[in-house]
Amino acid sequence: xxxxxILISISLALALLFFFIFIKSVKSGQFDDSYTPSVxxxxxxxxxxxxxxxxxxxxxxxx
Amino acid sequence: MNKHSCFHCGIEHTNKVTIAFADKNFCCNGCKxxxxxxxxxxxxxxxxxxxxxxxxxxxxxxxxxxLTNESIVEKLLEFQDDELGIVTLHIPYIHCSSCIWxxxxxxxxxPAISSSTVxxxxxxxxxxxxxxxxxxxxxxxLLGSIGYDPYxxxxxxxxNTDKKLHRELxxxxxxxxxxxxxxxxxxxxxxxxxxxxxxxxxKTFFRWLIFAxxxxxxxxxxxxxxxxxxxxxxxxxxxxxxxxxxxISVLFIRSxxxxxxxLGQGYFDSMNGLVFFLLLxxxxxxxxxxxxxxxRDYKSYFPIAVTRVKNKIEExxxxxxxxxxxxxxxxxxxxxPIDGIIIKGNASIDYSFVTGESTPVAKESGxxxxxxxxxxxxxxxxxxxxxxxxxxxxxxxxxDVFNKKKNEHFKGITDKISKNFTIAILLIAAxxxxxxxxxxxxxxxxxxxxxxxxxxxxxxxxxAPFTLGNMLRIFGRHKFYLKNATVIENLAxxxxxxxxxxxxxxxxxxxxxxxxxxELTTEEFINIKSLLRNSNHPLSRMLYDFLPQEPITTSFExxxxxxxxxxxxxxxxxxxxxxxxxxxxxxxxLNETAIHIEIDGNYRGKFIFKNNYRKGTKELFNKLQQSxxxxxxxxxxxxxxxxxxxxxxxxxxLHFNQKPEDKLDHIKNLQENKDKVLMLGDGLNDAGAxxxxxxxxxxxxxxxxxxxxxxxxxxxxxxxxxxxxxxLAKQSITVIKFSFIFSFVYNIIGLYFAVTGQLSPxxxxxxxxxxxxxxxxxxxxxxxxxGQKLKA
Numbered sequence: 001x002x003x004x005x006i007l008i009s010i011s012l013a014l015a016l017l018f019f020f021i022f023i024k025s026v027k028s029g030q031f032d033d034s035y036t037p038s039v040x041x042x043x044x045x046x047x048x049x050x051x052x053x054x055x056x057x058x059x060x061x062x063x
Numbered sequence: 064m065n066k067h068s069c070f071h072c073g074i075e076h077t078n079k080v081t082i083a084f085a086d087k088n089f090c091c092n093g094c095k096x097x098x099x100x101x102x103x104x105x106x107x108x109x110x111x112x113x114x115x116x117x118x119x120x121x122x123x124x125x126x127x128x129x130l131t132n133e134s135i136v137e138k139l140l141e142f143q144d145d146e147l148g149i150v151t152l153h154i155p156y157i158h159c160s161s162c163i164w165x166x167x168x169x170x171x172x173x174p175a176i177s178s179s180t181v182x183x184x185x186x187x188x189x190x191x192x193x194x195x196x197x198x199x200x201x202x203x204x205l206l207g208s209i210g211y212d213p214y215x216x217x218x219x220x221x222x223n224t225d226k227k228l229h230r231e232l233x234x235x236x237x238x239x240x241x242x243x244x245x246x247x248x249x250x251x252x253x254x255x256x257x258x259x260x261x262x263x264x265x266k267t268f269f270r271w272l273i274f275a276x277x278x279x280x281x282x283x284x285x286x287x288x289x290x291x292x293x294x295x296x297x298x299x300x301x302x303x304x305x306x307x308x309x310x311i312s313v314l315f316i317r318s319x320x321x322x323x324x325x326l327g328q329g330y331f332d333s334m335n336g337l338v339f340f341l342l343l344x345x346x347x348x349x350x351x352x353x354x355x356x357x358x359r360d361y362k363s364y365f366p367i368a369v370t371r372v373k374n375k376i377e378e379x380x381x382x383x384x385x386x387x388x389x390x391x392x393x394x395x396x397x398x399x400p401i402d403g404i405i406i407k408g409n410a411s412i413d414y415s416f417v418t419g420e421s422t423p424v425a426k427e428s429g430x431x432x433x434x435x436x437x438x439x440x441x442x443x444x445x446x447x448x449x450x451x452x453x454x455x456x457x458x459x460x461x462x463d464v465f466n467k468k469k470n471e472h473f474k475g476i477t478d479k480i481s482k483n484f485t486i487a488i489l490l491i492a493a494x495x496x497x498x499x500x501x502x503x504x505x506x507x508x509x510x511x512x513x514x515x516x517x518x519x520x521x522x523x524x525x526x527a528p529f530t531l532g533n534m535l536r537i538f539g540r541h542k543f544y545l546k547n548a549t550v551i552e553n554l555a556x557x558x559x560x561x562x563x564x565x566x567x568x569x570x571x572x573x574x575x576x577x578x579x580x581x582e583l584t585t586e587e588f589i590n591i592k593s594l595l596r597n598s599n600h601p602l603s604r605m606l607y608d609f610l611p612q613e614p615i616t617t618s619f620e621x622x623x624x625x626x627x628x629x630x631x632x633x634x635x636x637x638x639x640x641x642x643x644x645x646x647x648x649x650x651x652x653l654n655e656t657a658i659h660i661e662i663d664g665n666y667r668g669k670f671i672f673k674n675n676y677r678k679g680t681k682e683l684f685n686k687l688q689q690s691x692x693x694x695x696x697x698x699x700x701x702x703x704x705x706x707x708x709x710x711x712x713x714x715x716x717l718h719f720n721q722k723p724e725d726k727l728d729h730i731k732n733l734q735e736n737k738d739k740v741l742m743l744g745d746g747l748n749d750a751g752a753x754x755x756x757x758x759x760x761x762x763x764x765x766x767x768x769x770x771x772x773x774x775x776x777x778x779x780x781x782x783x784x785x786x787x788x789x790x791l792a793k794q795s796i797t798v799i800k801f802s803f804i805f806s807f808v809y810n811i812i813g814l815y816f817a818v819t820g821q822l823s824p825x826x827x828x829x830x831x832x833x834x835x836x837x838x839x840x841x842x843x844x845x846x847x848x849x850g851q852k853l854k855a
Contacts, residue, residue, distance in 0.1 A: 002265075004265060005268075008268075008272070012245070012272075015241065015244075015245055019237060019241045022237050023234060023237060026230050026233045026234065026237070027230070031229075031230070031233055032182070032229070032230075033182040033183065033184060033185070034184075035183045035184050036163060036180075036181050036182055036183040036184075039160045039163050039183065040163060040167065040181075042160070043112075043164050043167075044108075
C-alpha cells in the first residue's frame, strides 16, 4: 500500500470537512443576511454599557 | 429666530418655546417622549452610534387594534406554542446602525420580548416574545411609540421560496467549486503527458476520483441548465442554455468514455470549472434589492382589518369580509378601504396614494368617498356601498395585465444571439467532422466532440449577467432601483416616454400660492392668518404655513361654515375666507384651487394654489425630446394645460382626464404601433399603465413609502438624471456586444485547436477559465467606467 492513498484520503477528508461546514452554515442562515452581523459586532456588550453608564452618572453631579 | 436641530430626529425647527429635556433640544413632544423612553432604560447609546437617528413617532392610538383578532395574528406569526410566539415584522424606517442597535435591544424596553434580530437589507425584525406577558398588539405599539412603526399587511408575510432558491444556488456553487478545485489539483500531474512510472501507476485512481467529483456537478449543480434547455427546445427556442447543456453533456460523456477505455484523462476539470463560473454568474445576477418590493398590488396598501360598527358594538373585521351596507369606523391616518358614503364626521382625505396629489380633499357627511384615500384628522364613520374588490380603484386589478408576467416573452440580447450561435457551432462541428472523416475517419468523432466542448459559450453566457448585474448596482447607488437585470435591456430599447403629471413631474408636497386681486395691508394679512389658525381645513393649513406674518393672539369672533369656509370679526372688520360661493361670486375658473377673500363685504381677491414642477423639468424634456417621443398622461383636468405647454416642448403630447383604464389602453395602443414605452408614474392610478408599459418606473420622494407594482423605483432627487440613466442602459448593451466579440475571439482560437484535432485537456483547462475570467474583468471595468458619469 502506498502512502499516496493515505495522503489523498487525508486531503480529501479535509476538503470534505470544509465543504460540509459551508453547507451547514448556509443551512443555519448565515448567508441570508450578510450585512447586519458586520454592524452588530461593533456594538458594545450590554454589561459594559450599563457599567459605563453608572460611572458616568456617578461622576456627573460632582463636575 | 435661532434654528435648532432636534436631538432625536435632526429636523431644524424654529420653535419659540424650546422643548428641552436633560439639556437636549427637541422639535416636538413626540421626539422628546421617545428620548425619555430610551433614557429611562439606559438606551441613549442610540444617539451616540449615529447622530439624530430618530423619527417623529406617529399617533398610534387604536392603530393596531386589529392585532387582537385571533385569525389575523395566526396568519402573521411564524411560529407559536403555548409560551412563545415568533413574528417577523417589516419596519420600513430601518436605515442606520442605531436602528439595528435599538431594535436588537428591545427586550430592555419590554422584558416580554426575549430576543429580536434585525435583517438590515430586508428591513425586517424577527421577534421572539413570551405570549403570557404581551401580545402582538403590545409589540406593535411599542415599536410605534419609538418611531419604528411596523408595516403589516397580509401580503408582507414573506414567502419562503426566495430564501430556499437563494440557498439552493449557494449549495450548487459549493458543490461545483469543491469539485472544480479538487479535480483541477488531481488532474494537474497528467497535464504534462509525461510517461513516468509513478504517474502511470496512480493514473486510474486519480481519474476515477475526478469522475466521482464530477457526477454531482453534472447531475446536481448543472441540472438547471438541462431543464432550461429542454424547456426552450420544447417551445422551439434555441436559448443560451442549449449550447451550454450540449457542451456539458458532450464533455461528460466523452471524458467518461476516455477514462473507461484508457484513452486519456478527460476534461472533467474544465467541465467543473465551467459549471462553477456559470453558477457564479447566476449568483451575481440574482442579487436584487430585498428591501424594495416591486410586486405590490392594492392589497399591500390597504390595512388588514378595519373596525366595523354593528349594533353599536365595535369589532375588528378583515377587509375581505366587509359587506355592502356595513358601517365602518375610519380613524385618523387610516386608509379608506372601500367606496362608501360618510355617515358621521368631517373627512379630510389625502388621495396621494391614488393620484399623487397630496392636497387633501374635504368631505362631509353624505358625500361619497372612494377607496384609497387616507383620512387625515378625526374619526369618521362610513357606510360601504360596494365590496372591496368592486371598488372603483381595485377594479383595475381585474384587468388581464396584472395576471401575466411581463418579461415572460422578452428575448434578451443573449437569447437573440444564441440561436445563430448554436446553429453555427453545429455546422462547424458537422463540416469539420465530415472533413476529418474523409482523411482519418477515426478522428472525426474526436473533432466533433472537441468543437462542441470548446464552443460551449461560457464567456458568452457570463457577459450579459455580469454587465447588467453590475449596472444594476451602479444605478442602485444613484438611487435608481431596478427589479432585475432584464429591465436594463428593456430600457435600452425605449423610444417613447410617458409621464404622469401630478406627483411625477410635480413634486408631491410643495405648492406655490399666488395672490390675485387688490393689495392687502400687513394688518389684513395678519388678521387672515389669525383666522386661518382656527381652521382645520387642509387648504387653510397650507395657506397658514405659507403666510409669513405672525398671527395675533387676542380673541375674536370666529365661525366655520362647513364645506364653504370660515368667517370672523377682528377689530370690527368682517372677514370671509373660503370658496367662491361663500363670497357670492360666480366660479369663473372651474379647474382652480383657490381661497377667496372678502373683507367687510368687499371682494378683495383670491389665493391660488398651483402645482410646483420639479426642478429641472424643462431641461429634462428638452434633453429627452432629441431622442424620444414624449407624452403626458394626466388624471387631472386640463387646468394646467397652458402652463405645461409653455414649460414643455411643443412636441410633447398632452392628454388630460385620463382614468386609470384609459392610461392602460393608451399605452396598449402605442405598443400596437410598435412603440416601446417607458411609463413614469407614482400613484395607484398609474398601476395599470406601469404594468402595461415595456418599462414601468415609479417615482418616489421616499423610497420606503410604498409605490405600485413596477419594474423600477427612482428617487425623486435624481429625476433630472433620467436621460443619463437611459443613455447608460444603451451603453451597457454596447459593452455586452463588445464582450461578445471578445468571447468569439476566444472561441475561434479554441476552434482552431478543435478543428485541427489538437485539443488536449491542458488547452481546454487553460482556455475555458481564462476566457470566463477575462470577460468578467472586461465588463466590470467597462461598466464601472461608464458608471462614473453618474457621479457628476
